[in-house]
Amino acid sequence: MQLDHFDLSILRYLQVNCRHPADAIGVEIGLSATAVQRRIRRLREVGVIQAEVAVIAPDAVGYPLVLLVELVFAKGLADTIDQFKRQMLALPEVQQCYYVAGEYDFMLVLHAASMADYEAFTRAVFFKNSNIIKFRTTVVMDAVKRGLTLPI
Amino acid sequence: MQLDHFDLSILRYLQVNCRHPADAIGVEIGLSATAVQRRIRRLREVGVIQAEVAVIAPDAVGYPLVLLVELVFAKGLADTIDQFKRQMLALPEVQQCYYVAGEYDFMLVLHAASMADYEAFTRAVFFKNSNIIKFRTTVVMDAVKRGLTLPI
DNA sequence: CCTGAAAAGTAACCGGC
DNA sequence: GCCGGTTACTTTTCAGG
Numbered sequence: 001m002q003l004d005h006f007d008l009s010i011l012r013y014l015q016v017n018c019r020h021p022a023d024a025i026g027v028e029i030g031l032s033a034t035a036v037q038r039r040i041r042r043l044r045e046v047g048v049i050q051a052e053v054a055v056i057a058p059d060a061v062g063y064p065l066v067l068l069v070e071l072v073f074a075k076g077l078a079d080t081i082d083q084f085k086r087q088m089l090a091l092p093e094v095q096q097c098y099y100v101a102g103e104y105d106f107m108l109v110l111h112a113a114s115m116a117d118y119e120a121f122t123r124a125v126f127f128k129n130s131n132i133i134k135f136r137t138t139v140v141m142d143a144v145k146r147g148l149t150l151p152i
Numbered sequence: 153m154q155l156d157h158f159d160l161s162i163l164r165y166l167q168v169n170c171r172h173p174a175d176a177i178g179v180e181i182g183l184s185a186t187a188v189q190r191r192i193r194r195l196r197e198v199g200v201i202q203a204e205v206a207v208i209a210p211d212a213v214g215y216p217l218v219l220l221v222e223l224v225f226a227k228g229l230a231d232t233i234d235q236f237k238r239q240m241l242a243l244p245e246v247q248q249c250y251y252v253a254g255e256y257d258f259m260l261v262l263h264a265a266s267m268a269d270y271e272a273f274t275r276a277v278f279f280k281n282s283n284i285i286k287f288r289t290t291v292v293m294d295a296v297k298r299g300l301t302l303p304i
Numbered sequence: 305c306c307t308g309a310a311a312a313g314t315a316a317c318c319g320g321c
Numbered sequence: 322g323c324c325g326g327t328t329a330c331t332t333t334t335c336a337g338g
Contacts, residue, residue, distance in 0.1 A: 053167055
C-alpha cells in the first residue's frame, strides 16, 4: 500500500496519541474530518496501524525491574528457533524479542517484579531449554526512552 | 496510588486495545460503564497510563531496518550521561534507550531507512561525541515481539 | 464533502456502604 | 466521605446521499 503525505501526517499524530480527534487532525493538515476517518480506517485494515494500546508505567503495576537478555543458541536448528519465537510471543514477561545476526542470536527486553522472580523465570525458560548455550543478563538502571514511535 | 483488582483488570484490556469501549469492559469485570471511565480517567491523571498510542508497522512507513546498539562511555562524567539521555529522547530514530549496569553503559533500539542512513546517524551522533569510547551494532533479522505489554 | 444517526465519552446528581 | 449507579448532555465516529 502506498502512503501519501496526508497518511504520514495522520500517523505522526496517532503514534503519539491515538485518541487525537479526527476533526482536530483534519484542520491541522487541511482535510475534512470524514476524510481523516476514512484514511484511519484504511490504515487499520491494511495493517499499517497494527494496534492502539495504552502505555502503562511499569512501577505502578509492580514491575519495576527491566532486564536485557542476550541469548546464544546451538547452531543448525531452525525448528528450535521458531519454537522459541512462539514461546517468547506467548510469555507476558517478555516485552520485546529480537532475532539478530551477530555474536548472539536473540535479544530480549523483559520486566520482572523482583530479581527472585527473574531468577525463577530463567530457570523455567532458559535453563530448561537445552538448545540455549548461554545467556547474559544486563540490568537496566534507567529506562530513558521506552516507546514505539517511528521517525516519520 | 494503590490499584485494586478492578484497576488491574481495566489496564489488562487497555494495554492491548485502548479503544476497548468502557461499557464492554464494564460487563466483563462487573462494573458500570461510568465507573470504568472514572477509573480510566484517574489512571490517566495519576500517570499509571502514560500514553495511548498507535503502533505502526515500521516497514509500511519506510523504516524496515531495526538496529541494536551497545555503547560504552568514558567513566566519571555524570553530566555527559545526562546530556546524552536528553539527546536520545529528542532523536526520533531512537525508539528505546536503556541506561544499564554492566560491560556497556547504554543499549539502544533504533530504526533506519537503510544502512547508509544508519551510517550517517552514527557519524552525526556517535563519532561526534568524544565521550563515547566504543559502540557495537547488531542487526535485527526478525523483530519477533515488539510491544510494551506488561504481565499484569 | 456534507448531513443526520448511532455510539462513545463526560459531567452532575443520587443513594448505599 | 468515598464509590458505584443512573440520567442527561457533549463529543466523536459512522453511513447514505
